[in-house]
Amino acid sequence: MPHASLRILLLTPPLTQLNTPYPATAYIKGFLGGRGFAVTQADMGLQLVLRLFSVEGLKRAFAEIEAGDFALSDNAQRMMRLQHRYLATIGPVIRFLQNKDLTLAPRICHGRFLPEASRFDHVADLETAFGTMGLTDQARHLATLYLEDLADLLKETVGPHFGFSRYAEKLALSATSFEPLHRELEAAPGLLDRMLLEELEPLLARVQPDVVGFTVPFPGNLYGALRLAKHIKQLSPATATIMGGGYPNTELRTIQEPRFFDYIDYLTLDDGEGPWLRLLEYLGSEHNAPSENRGSLEAQDEVHCALQSVLYAPPARDQLQRTFLRNEQGQIEYINHPHPEVPHHEVGTPDYSDLPLTEYLSVLEVLNPMHRLWSDGRWNKLTVAHGCYWKRCSFCDVTLDYIARYETAPSTLLVDRIEQIIQQTGQTGFHFVDEAAPPLALRDLAIELLKRRVPITWWGNIRFEKTFSADLCRLLAASGCIAVSGGLEVASDRLLALMEKGVTIAQVARVADGFTQAGIMVHAYLMYGFPTETAQETIDSLEVVRQLFAAGVVQSGYWHRFSMTAHSPVGKNPAKYQVAAVGPEPAGFAWNDLWHDDPLGADHEAFGPGLAKSLYNYLHHVALDEPLHTWFDFKTPRPSTPRHLVQQALQAPEKPDFARQNQRLFWLGNAPDIRIEPGRKTPRAVLTCYEQAEDFEVKTTEAAGRWLHQLLTQLSHDYDAKVLLRDAAATFPKSEGSFEAFLQSPAWSLLREKGLLLL
Numbered sequence: 001m002p003h004a005s006l007r008i009l010l011l012t013p014p015l016t017q018l019n020t021p022y023p024a025t026a027y028i029k030g031f032l033g034g035r036g037f038a039v040t041q042a043d044m045g046l047q048l049v050l051r052l053f054s055v056e057g058l059k060r061a062f063a064e065i066e067a068g069d070f071a072l073s074d075n076a077q078r079m080m081r082l083q084h085r086y087l088a089t090i091g092p093v094i095r096f097l098q099n100k101d102l103t104l105a106p107r108i109c110h111g112r113f114l115p116e117a118s119r120f121d122h123v124a125d126l127e128t129a130f131g132t133m134g135l136t137d138q139a140r141h142l143a144t145l146y147l148e149d150l151a152d153l154l155k156e157t158v159g160p161h162f163g164f165s166r167y168a169e170k171l172a173l174s175a176t177s178f179e180p181l182h183r184e185l186e187a188a189p190g191l192l193d194r195m196l197l198e199e200l201e202p203l204l205a206r207v208q209p210d211v212v213g214f215t216v217p218f219p220g221n222l223y224g225a226l227r228l229a230k231h232i233k234q235l236s237p238a239t240a241t242i243m244g245g246g247y248p249n250t251e252l253r254t255i256q257e258p259r260f261f262d263y264i265d266y267l268t269l270d271d272g273e274g275p276w277l278r279l280l281e282y283l284g285s286e287h288n289a290p291s292e293n294r295g296s297l298e299a300q301d302e303v304h305c306a307l308q309s310v311l312y313a314p315p316a317r318d319q320l321q322r323t324f325l326r327n328e329q330g331q332i333e334y335i336n337h338p339h340p341e342v343p344h345h346e347v348g349t350p351d352y353s354d355l356p357l358t359e360y361l362s363v364l365e366v367l368n369p370m371h372r373l374w375s376d377g378r379w380n381k382l383t384v385a386h387g388c389y390w391k392r393c394s395f396c397d398v399t400l401d402y403i404a405r406y407e408t409a410p411s412t413l414l415v416d417r418i419e420q421i422i423q424q425t426g427q428t429g430f431h432f433v434d435e436a437a438p439p440l441a442l443r444d445l446a447i448e449l450l451k452r453r454v455p456i457t458w459w460g461n462i463r464f465e466k467t468f469s470a471d472l473c474r475l476l477a478a479s480g481c482i483a484v485s486g487g488l489e490v491a492s493d494r495l496l497a498l499m500e501k502g503v504t505i506a507q508v509a510r511v512a513d514g515f516t517q518a519g520i521m522v523h524a525y526l527m528y529g530f531p532t533e534t535a536q537e538t539i540d541s542l543e544v545v546r547q548l549f550a551a552g553v554v555q556s557g558y559w560h561r562f563s564m565t566a567h568s569p570v571g572k573n574p575a576k577y578q579v580a581a582v583g584p585e586p587a588g589f590a591w592n593d594l595w596h597d598d599p600l601g602a603d604h605e606a607f608g609p610g611l612a613k614s615l616y617n618y619l620h621h622v623a624l625d626e627p628l629h630t631w632f633d634f635k636t637p638r639p640s641t642p643r644h645l646v647q648q649a650l651q652a653p654e655k656p657d658f659a660r661q662n663q664r665l666f667w668l669g670n671a672p673d674i675r676i677e678p679g680r681k682t683p684r685a686v687l688t689c690y691e692q693a694e695d696f697e698v699k700t701t702e703a704a705g706r707w708l709h710q711l712l713t714q715l716s717h718d719y720d721a722k723v724l725l726r727d728a729a730a731t732f733p734k735s736e737g738s739f740e741a742f743l744q745s746p747a748w749s750l751l752r753e754k755g756l757l758l759l
Helices: 026-033 046-053 055-067 076-083 081-099 104-111 126-130 137-156 177-184 190-206 219-236 247-249 258-262 275-290 302-311 369-375 411-425 439-452 472-477 493-499 505-517 536-548 603-618 645-650 702-717 724-730 745-753
Strands: 008-012 036-045 211-215 240-246 266-268 323-326 332-335 381-382 429-432 455-462 481-489 521-528 557-561 582-583 593-597 665-667 672-677 683-690 693-701 756-758
Touching: 008 026, 008 046, 008 190, 008 219, 026 036, 026 211, 026 275, 036 046, 046 055, 046 190, 046 219, 055 081, 055 104, 055 137, 076 081, 076 137, 076 693, 081 104, 081 137, 104 137, 126 672, 137 603, 177 219, 177 323, 190 219, 211 219, 211 275, 219 247, 219 582, 240 247, 240 275, 240 429, 240 439, 258 266, 258 323, 275 323, 369 481, 369 521, 369 557, 439 472, 472 481, 472 505, 472 756, 481 493, 481 505, 505 536, 505 645, 521 536, 536 603, 536 645, 557 603, 582 724, 665 683, 672 702, 693 702, 693 745, 702 745, 745 756
Parallel strands: 008 036, 008 211, 211 240, 240 266, 381 429, 429 455, 455 481, 481 521, 521 557
Antiparallel strands: 266 323, 323 332, 582 593, 665 756, 672 683, 683 693
């Protein structure tokens, strides 16, 4: 095959996460590896962090700070005086955060082991936060503050672009013009850039790639990718460079900047599998094409050479898919031959080989329990489905492929992939990174996991829709679900309808309660500043959030300021939402974030600090009964939301079981034992159920007991048997009278409480 000899290197530029690999390169490697390509991948962000936060790396940083002409703050001066302590502690701290030396925890917590700078000024009451036994978590938090102190010093001096989850992010945010990035890339590399390039060079020497691909999921990855690409072009001009990822997909869809292509030869949009196949076929054919320089013509068979040139037909460039390039005339071309998409079920299993999974750092930045999942622990990332099954939210980029094209994969295939990833990584934690995981797909996935007895721990994003019944939440918890995050956005039914969220406040409260009752943590994405949102609606939204936390049905949340994007319904049609786009002017590069004027809305910016402060307190169960105006330093309206709105929603009666005849019965327990005991008038049946935490008995009549025993035994042994409630009713003993009455009996109620579900 033409591509067989191509050597491919996939790079994640700095920086995304410290605790786990970003999955894009693993996905592409798994897909291409399944088609015979030789692929190597590397996480340059992790490599940079490990080089920098080492004894040798800090020595270089301290030396450059001392040699430089920096106006150091008091905090930076203190750290420079303590540099010997940083050099003595950096190695142990990194090993601790890599979970290689957890016995260091008591010393970090109690031994004055770490030098402390400004990040330690407002440390929370650690005993309250972690308890008297949570030493490892407490130490992880302190070690994270220690690293953030060092990051602050670097940003103040030799590494102004550094950030643990972003690298030169400001250069790529709303970058309508390429000029600021270009100037920075043309300047001499700073200390951190030099360290990054020092990590690149041995990798290039070892792999000797013909093709280097960059994933740029976020603005904070763009500068690092271009800096690496520039160095590759200097060392090996013939190496083809390709870029894709979330940032190009949303920001660079209209790129007309020729200078960008000094660094990147091909820019692909949307899912990479199809564009990469076409590109590699094209590049591989060029790579293997006959060359006039391969030996003298006299030494060749001229007839054979002529025949070869006729038979050899490299794929044409016009067969590329969703690809930008700069042509021979220096003009930007976008080529998109209408090839079919690679179906979701054919994208393959992510391949994490090459990535040093034991080297990632589990950090604990803030004490929010949901935020911890993003930064602590090694999570395998996987998608349940491609795109969003709802795709109507007016603030979301629903016109783009990653949301608009919805495809699912069979649950059997998903669990196959899960088992393969566990075997490769040794890790059973999974983060399902769907925009919104479909409830029915999650149901089938959970059943398949339970059927195969695959024990995983997982979390992901959902919509707070009514399909997530209390029973479905219990099923998901039994399959390993520990947390969900979902968009409540603006807690106003008028604005939820304008957003086309498809949910109401009452519905969100009931769904969140179902997850909470099942032991699943709930994180709510909250939004303020949506078009036409008034001060009254902002305060009313805060009151709903207060009630959700007070009721204990939401455990975590975060307020986001609304941003109008070019690919959302609001951005496509601002007038419909009574706002006006007022900039910025296009300048040939990025185009996504739009400025807008909201004449009917409140002063949204003024509300931000108070909303954040109130939520921080609610997260810690503090000041839940304080008047809402206390969070703001300006006059706000009184909430008009009913004081017991959430409680009333939670008290709404559920549909009785008899009205759910078409739902499937599912038993979370084991097959019970049965014994028949003599009764005063007739024999009684006693079913004994042996469960993980407790055993319990169900007592009923002999006939009903035998019927229940047969039903529960069948359900516990045959996960593929889709027994509907009406099917069970058809076999219920006629001698026992009304099935509807039995569904209200203590025996049935106890089984429903213990794990007999209707799905």
